Amino acid sequence: MMDGAAILDAPLLSARGITHSYGARIGCRDIDFDLWPGEVLGVVGESGSGKTTLLNCLSAQMMPSSGKLTYRLRTGDQADVYALTEAERRMLMRTDWGFVHQNPRDGLRMGVSAGANVGERLMAVGARHYGAIRDQVTDWLGRVEMDLERIDDLPSQFSGGMQQRVQIARNLVSGPRLVFMDEPTGGLDVSVQARLLDLLRGLTNDLGLSAVIVTHDLAVARLLSHRLMVMRRGEVVEQGLTDQVLDDPQHAYTQLLVSSVLQT
Numbered sequence: 188m189m190d191g192a193a194i195l196d197a198p199l200l201s202a203r204g205i206t207h208s209y210g211a212r213i214g215c216r217d218i219d220f221d222l223w224p225g226e227v228l229g230v231v232g233e234s235g236s237g238k239t240t241l242l243n244c245l246s247a248q249m250m251p252s253s254g255k256l257t258y259r260l261r262t263g264d265q266a267d268v269y270a271l272t273e274a275e276r277r278m279l280m281r282t283d284w285g286f287v288h289q290n291p292r293d294g295l296r297m298g299v300s301a302g303a304n305v306g307e308r309l310m311a312v313g314a315r316h317y318g319a320i321r322d323q324v325t326d327w328l329g330r331v332e333m334d335l336e337r338i339d340d341l342p343s344q345f346s347g348g349m350q351q352r353v354q355i356a357r358n359l360v361s362g363p364r365l366v367f368m369d370e371p372t373g374g375l376d377v378s379v380q381a382r383l384l385d386l387l388r389g390l391t392n393d394l395g396l397s398a399v400i401v402t403h404d405l406a407v408a409r410l411l412s413h414r415l416m417v418m419r420r421g422e423v424v425e426q427g428l429t430d431q432v433l434d435d436p437q438h439a440y441t442q443l444l445v446s447s448v449l450q451t
Contacts, residue, residue: 200222258365
């Protein structure tokens, strides 16, 4: 077990040799990186580059063909994520981790109210007092700028942007340390995207969240991420501080992405 200062000096998530194949086709190959507390890592590349496969492996929704993923628990102990039982991984996702899907319908229960969607996450971590749960739900829906008069409405009655806000609140209400995001502004119109990006940037900064964000949009990556990995054909071809990678790309593929020659 480690003290608090030591925990801050150690990576939160460490990936080594993460590889996944679909038969003869490689999804991602030999991915190595460390994610530090409070750091946001962006993963970019065109469609089919392997970024979504990598995200699914990192969030343990998919078991890789090979590789090791280590997560540092709140105690300071290291957990071998792929050695955990399915129940232990589910508990990790309900407590320390969150996952924001591109399509909020994949991350919400459409048949219960917006408030119940957020409250369920609190109940999953042991909250039982209805009044306290309702207060926290109201606070979080307010933080994601949702009309609180609609707390008892079904998500199916909301726009895509509002559904995404409910999904974000559902993921963050329990105080996770690590959140995975798959194209969190994908499919939204430009004005809604801009407001949602401002919201995400504010929340990650204010809460000191660590995050892994997959996106094909370099503007999203620049706004939200501290560090960037560029993927092509399942491999990382370039990585570094986000501004350095985007302002002075070294790999030919990254140069094409930045110059918008590739359509993603």
